Amino acid sequence: MKIDKQKLYTLKDARNQVLEAADAALDAGNMEEYEAKLAEVKGYNAQIESVEKLLREQERFAGQEPPAGNPGLEREGQEDGYAKAVKRFADAARSGFRVAKAAGDMMQEGVDADGGYTVPQDIVTRIINLRDSKESLLSEVRVIPVTTKSGRRTLKKRGQHTGFATVAEAAKYGKAATPQFTTVSYDIEKRGGYLPVTNELMEDSDNNIAAVAEEWLGDEARVTANKEIMTIVATNASTDLTDLDGILKAWVGLGSTFRATSKLLTNDDGLLWLGTLKDANGRQLLTPNPAEPKQLQLCVGPYILPVKTYDNDTMPSTGTKIPMILGDLMEGIAYWDRRQFTIKVSDVASVGELNAFEQDLTIWRGSLRDDCTSWDTEAWVNGYIDTAAAAG
Secondary structure: OOOOHHHHHHHHHHHHHHHHHHHHHHHHOOHHHHHHHHHHHHHHHHHHHHHHHHHHHHHHOOOOOOOOOOOOOOOHHHOOHHHHHHHHHHHHHHOOOOOOOOOOOOOOOOEOOOOOEEOOHHHHHHHHHHHHHOOOHHHOOEEEEOOOOEEEEEEOOHHHOOOOOOOOOOOOOOOOOOOOOEEEEEEOEEEEEEEEEEHHHHHOOHHHHHHHHHHHHHHHHHHHHHHHHHHHHOOOOOEEOOOHHHHHHHHHHOHHHHHOOOEEEEEHHHHHHHOOOEOOOOOEOEEEOOOOOOOEEEEEOOEEEEEEEEOOOOOOOEOOEEEEEEEOHHHHEEEEEEEEEEEEEEOOOEEOOEEHHHHOEEEEEEEEEEEEEEOOHHHEEEEEEEHHHHHO
């Protein structure tokens, strides 16, 4: 007899109803009823697990008989860590990302402090890989993975290194100049957004459910980081570069401390403006790097500036003002990456023009944890070119 997936969904719906009754009993302080409902949930969990294993066997042996001696149970050892995480995640999604908590427990694996479902680490790794696979400002700054909500790092800025003094054999070490250290603190914050999904997604495969979440959270994490980095860039006073001479002045102003590792960052508007610049002989000043043709460089006086462009969404222009950031953001900005994601869902919520109940949707609310701070404000110039002024 073939097992229908509808049987699985029916069991999970029934389990969800019992979970809601258990929550209500716990809120009312009726511990006897709460324990009874938990026992019912355990019974449903056992049935759901058996049906899921049988369904997996059906998928593996579609169109053929299972091998002799196989009782219909999949060998769990054949699943790697990621496959197991996908299954757990998909199961949680189909059950509304609900996880039962034992009486008296404030926290349980899979649940964060505000009740959201914590995404398994194997899937988080895939999300981070997707985030970093697309071009973003994260490649320009110092990304520091952290495991605590807050903390600090003590560092010595590049320009503050004094070097060791010369010491004669058998002589005492003299007192060097007092080192100048800076303490940078971080405080991880929660940031979130929404994704509407059709209820039919829950009938899809485990891998497809996980893939939707991975792509969504990966893209949101990347865009969120871009916005935070641009916010820190803007903490340095904006500088009107005016023209090519202004770019040269800002570049020289970085000093030899940062100039060797610096570049010019701009957007598509900036790429267009730079592409119009020519020397006295009519040759364009923005050219491909002969050693690496995909990379651009700008000839400014005696210097050749590496140029990196991003789309206008990543580095937006402000009216006619085009961002022209010069410097080494790897030395200037720190992105503190908690690498933790949580999800909550609702099938009755309204967000903007979306109404989950009326439109037969489920709205996922995703959250991530991170922080972004300045590291060394002397490492970059927050410049811009005003095309309206340049045209005038």
